[in-house]
Amino acid sequence: MFKFYMPVNVASHIISFLAALVLLTAFGMLVQKRIYGLIRLFTWQGLFLSLNTAFVGYVANKHHLYISALLTLSLKVILLPYILHILIQRLKIRKEVETIVNVPMTMLIGIALVILSYHLTAPIRELSNLTTRSTLAVALATVMLGLLMMITRKHAVTEIMGFLAMENGLFFAATSATYGMPLVVEFGVAFDLLMAAFIFGIFFFQINTAFDSLSVEQMARLKEDD
Amino acid sequence: MIFTPDFKLAVGPIEIAAASISMLFVVALLAALLKNSQRLAITLSFFLAAVASLLSVIAGIWAVGSGTTNQIVLLIGLPDLPFHMRLDPLAGFFLTVIGALSFFVSVYSIGYVKGYLGHRSVTSLVIFYCLFLAGMFMVVLADDALFFLVSWEIMAAASYFLVIFENERVENRRAAFLYLVVAHVGAIAILLSFGVLAGFAKGPGNFGGYTFDAMRQAHFPVEWATVAFLLAFFGFAAKAGVVPLHVWLPEAHPVAPSNVSALMSGVMLKTAIYGIIRITFDLIRVFPWWWGAVVLILGLLSAVMGVLYALMQHDLKKLLAYHSVENIGIILIGVGLAMIFTSFNQPLYAALALIAGLYHTMNHAVFKGLLFMGAGAVIHATNERNMEEMGGLIHHMPWTATLFLVGCISISALPPFNGFVSEWLTFQALLLSPSLPSPLMKLLIPMGAALLALTGALAAACFVKAFGVTFLGHWRGHHNPHAHEANWPMRLGMLMAALTCLGLGVLPTFFIEWMDVIAEQFVGSKLAASASIHGWMWLTPVSYHRASYSGVIVLLGILIVISAVYLFLHVKPGAIRRVPIWDCGFEKINQRMQYNATSFAMPIRRIFGFLFNVREEVNVVPHAGHKAFPKRLNYRLRIRDRLWNWIYKPIVGISFWVSRKVGKLQQGRIQIYLLYSFITIIILLIFVR
Numbered sequence: 060m061f062k063f064y065m066p067v068n069v070a071s072h073i074i075s076f077l078a079a080l081v082l083l084t085a086f087g088m089l090v091q092k093r094i095y096g097l098i099r100l101f102t103w104q105g106l107f108l109s110l111n112t113a114f115v116g117y118v119a120n121k122h123h124l125y126i127s128a129l130l131t132l133s134l135k136v137i138l139l140p141y142i143l144h145i146l147i148q149r150l151k152i153r154k155e156v157e158t159i160v161n162v163p164m165t166m167l168i169g170i171a172l173v174i175l176s177y178h179l180t181a182p183i184r185e186l187s188n189l190t191t192r193s194t195l196a197v198a199l200a201t202v203m204l205g206l207l208m209m210i211t212r213k214h215a216v217t218e219i220m221g222f223l224a225m226e227n228g229l230f231f232a233a234t235s236a237t238y239g240m241p242l243v244v245e246f247g248v249a250f251d252l253l254m255a256a257f258i259f260g261i262f263f264f265q266i267n268t269a270f271d272s273l274s275v276e277q278m279a280r281l282k283e284d285d
Numbered sequence: 286m287i288f289t290p291d292f293k294l295a296v297g298p299i300e301i302a303a304a305s306i307s308m309l310f311v312v313a314l315l316a317a318l319l320k321n322s323q324r325l326a327i328t329l330s331f332f333l334a335a336v337a338s339l340l341s342v343i344a345g346i347w348a349v350g351s352g353t354t355n356q357i358v359l360l361i362g363l364p365d366l367p368f369h370m371r372l373d374p375l376a377g378f379f380l381t382v383i384g385a386l387s388f389f390v391s392v393y394s395i396g397y398v399k400g401y402l403g404h405r406s407v408t409s410l411v412i413f414y415c416l417f418l419a420g421m422f423m424v425v426l427a428d429d430a431l432f433f434l435v436s437w438e439i440m441a442a443a444s445y446f447l448v449i450f451e452n453e454r455v456e457n458r459r460a461a462f463l464y465l466v467v468a469h470v471g472a473i474a475i476l477l478s479f480g481v482l483a484g485f486a487k488g489p490g491n492f493g494g495y496t497f498d499a500m501r502q503a504h505f506p507v508e509w510a511t512v513a514f515l516l517a518f519f520g521f522a523a524k525a526g527v528v529p530l531h532v533w534l535p536e537a538h539p540v541a542p543s544n545v546s547a548l549m550s551g552v553m554l555k556t557a558i559y560g561i562i563r564i565t566f567d568l569i570r571v572f573p574w575w576w577g578a579v580v581l582i583l584g585l586l587s588a589v590m591g592v593l594y595a596l597m598q599h600d601l602k603k604l605l606a607y608h609s610v611e612n613i614g615i616i617l618i619g620v621g622l623a624m625i626f627t628s629f630n631q632p633l634y635a636a637l638a639l640i641a642g643l644y645h646t647m648n649h650a651v652f653k654g655l656l657f658m659g660a661g662a663v664i665h666a667t668n669e670r671n672m673e674e675m676g677g678l679i680h681h682m683p684w685t686a687t688l689f690l691v692g693c694i695s696i697s698a699l700p701p702f703n704g705f706v707s708e709w710l711t712f713q714a715l716l717l718s719p720s721l722p723s724p725l726m727k728l729l730i731p732m733g734a735a736l737l738a739l740t741g742a743l744a745a746a747c748f749v750k751a752f753g754v755t756f757l758g759h760w761r762g763h764h765n766p767h768a769h770e771a772n773w774p775m776r777l778g779m780l781m782a783a784l785t786c787l788g789l790g791v792l793p794t795f796f797i798e799w800m801d802v803i804a805e806q807f808v809g810s811k812l813a814a815s816a817s818i819h820g821w822m823w824l825t826p827v828s829y830h831r832a833s834y835s836g837v838i839v840l841l842g843i844l845i846v847i848s849a850v851y852l853f854l855h856v857k858p859g860a861i862r863r864v865p866i867w868d869c870g871f872e873k874i875n876q877r878m879q880y881n882a883t884s885f886a887m888p889i890r891r892i893f894g895f896l897f898n899v900r901e902e903v904n905v906v907p908h909a910g911h912k913a914f915p916k917r918l919n920y921r922l923r924i925r926d927r928l929w930n931w932i933y934k935p936i937v938g939i940s941f942w943v944s945r946k947v948g949k950l951q952q953g954r955i956q957i958y959l960l961y962s963f964i965t966i967i968i969l970l971i972f973v974r
Binding site (some may be wrong): 159175179203206207209210211212213218 | 955956959960962963966967970971
């Protein structure tokens with residue numbers, strides 16, 4: 060079988076570039092105010108992730124990563140955005156996404172988190188000899204940015220977007236740190252994610268009917284007062 | 286249950302004890318199955334429980350009598366941590382005490398619990414009664430920390446459900462909750478104590494240290510041994526109701542069904558005494574003298590405070606509950622003295638003190654059981670717990686009155702009954718303190734003897750009040766008395782307890798010889814050598830010249846006096862006449878004007894009032910505008926435990942304050958919760974990477 064061997068240097072540059080795109084979409088999601096825009100960004104992030112996975116599989120000669128890439132593509136680029144679209148249409152969400160902390164501040168915190176991630180993964184980068192080792196910091200940053208997004212947004216749908224972005228980061232971390240998880244685990248995680256999306260969807264309908272709103276601030280009313 | 290086979294002897298005492306426990310579990314199951322035929326369930330279950338208790342008594346008497354120690358490893362428990370059971374003379378002694386009272390109370394219950402028929406289902410009462418008995422038996426038989434704590438919790442949980450049996454009243458639920466809280470705080474302390482001991486037994490990280498055998502072999506550094514002792518003592522004191530941890534006791538005991546109160550007060554508290562003796566004399570073995578001083582001082586405090594609180598009570602069962610605090614104090618005086626004498630290396634005196642404590646343990650179990658059974662019969666007959674609403678019951682319930690009187694005499698430490706013997710022995714032990722090398726102890730312990738004497742006198746006063754107001758005089762209540770005598774099983778249970786009181790009081794030398802092996806094992810000296818040197822009739826704890834007591838001769842003397850008085854008064858016709866009370870010409874005298882419990886306790890309340898939170902209110906509604914002619918007079922008296930305000934209220938306040946502060950973390954907003962995890966992750970990543 061014909062196999063084209065790419066110089067390691069070039070391969071690592073391409074991987075870094077894709078990682079940068081993932082990080083860029085993560086930042087984009089942090090500042091994006093419109094909900095359709097968020098979904099679009101999430102789709103892009105999934106696409107970059109999928110491309111990256113496939114490319115890593117090609118470079119490292121791990122064929123099961125192709126399947127991972129396909130799985131990512133079908134789930135995170137096609138299925139989940141589609142579900143979210145339907146969800147938003149059914150819930151008739153028109154409003155812009157409200158944030159608790161203003162956008163420049165969120166950006167600054169995000170940048171600090173990226174720097175922190177690079178600082179934290181420095182010892183690992185020195186130990187590892189994988190082509191993808193430089194992207195571990197990006198993966199960690201993506202996880203943290205996802206969590207940050209969940210903290211700074213008020214709307215329930217953006218919470219799930221943050222959650223999905225976090226999962227993207229985790230998947231990315233798995234690819235970059237160890238060339239992906241065993242396929243069985245990956246299938247399991249993908250399935251869990253799908254389930255989570257469905258369950259979130261059902262919950263949102265319930266919350267919407269109960270509170271006439273999807274702002275998670277309303278849920279503070281559930282707290283038992285003394 | 287499956288046992289590892291013992292090839293030498295097919296059936297030993299421990300097998301009998303294990304059979305008794307298994308039987309109780311089976312009876313609990315049986316009671317659950319007999320849910321639909323309550324009358325049969327009561328008779329059968331309590332009969333079988335009585336048989337099981339009798340088996341335990343046999344096992345206990347055998348184990349103490351032969352002085353042997355048997356061990357078995359059960360095939361249940363956690364993986365690699367099997368349960369160990371061990372029957373040594375100390376366990377055998379407590380098995381006998383618990384079994385004997387359980388036997389009396391089980392017989393009594395056959396009659397007593399039938400009183401609930403038609404009112405409520407008694408299935409839960411029967412089930413938890415059996416589990417409660419099994420739990421107590423297992424506590425004294427347990428030979429590892431795990432089994433001990435499991436049994437301890439079974440006992441606590443079962444008794445909680447028994448306390449809450451009549452759960453429709455708020456005060457019952459409150460009392461049960463208080464009991465559960467105190468029991469668990471105590472259990473945590475005991476758990477920690479065992480943790481310390483097990484850690485030093487085989488080194489931390491080795492689970493083999495959890496058996497008592499491993500702890501017996503170990504050597505503990507004195508500071509850690511102190512930690513373990515203080516924790517264990519705190520835990521057991523909470524169970525025993527030592528002042529200031531007694532608050533649950535006067536709440537929980539009165540609201541439980543009376544047969545359960547009898548067991549809780551009579552024997553459940555004793556498991557704590559067992560625990561204290563087991564941990565100090567058997568597991569830790571070597572201890573400084575001040576441990577004994579702590580036990581002695583708290584014992585004295587409990588004895589005096591307990592009896593003073595009891596005097597202020599008008600609720601018959603509450604009064605008895607406070608007397609449990611007092612008697613636990615008296616037992617702890619004996620145990621504390623034994624510890625002091627042991628650490629100063631005076632084994633004979635230590636043996637005397639320990640035997641005094643154990644003897645009082647046995648006595649208190651029997652007479653307090655008897656008194657609670659009697660109180661149960663009275664409450665059963667009158668539907669009334671307040672003594673101020675009783676009176677003259679001796680005419681309606683002669684059996685109960687006589688048997689209750691036996692209990693009263695016993696608890697007041699009057700010869701010829703059993704309370705006298707053990708309190709007298711405790712006195713002898715207290716008066717031996719001049720032999721101690723520490724001048725401080727020499728001076729302070731005789732003061733303890735004075736306090737014990739005060740306790741005895743106050744207890745006698747209290748039972749004059751309890752018996753007099755309840756059974757003598759005329760009926761004080763508002764509604765007409767329809768009091769009826771207790772039924773036969775109840776009478777039988779009380780009668781057996783009363784006869785045991787007499788036996789223990791008249792023939793102490795036999796019992797002391799029987800239980801001497803415990804003293805020999807733990808303090809290294811026998812008491813019987815000196816105690817019964819002048820034959821079985823004379824009890825001479827140290828020497829004949831110092832002090833001696835013969836229950837038989839005292840009994841004979843009392844019998845002669847009583848029969849002489851009887852002959853003098855009753856044989857001659859016309860010596861007794863029944864006439865109306867002389868009313869000083871007032872002519873409107875009624876039964877509410879009798880001397881009652883409040884008036885009886887009043888002088889003592891005046892003297893010791895500073896110990897209580899007393900509030901007295903007198904409201905006079907004058908007739909025709911002049912105070913000299915009251916139309917109506919309201920008197921209200923409220924006496925509260927000061928310790929509740931001093932110790933417990935602040936603790937409750939602090940817990941609520943802390944909870945409220947911690948509750949601030951719970952904002953109910955999802956972002957805040959996410960922020961907590963986010964910050965935690967960041968901090969962990971930075972510091973633990």
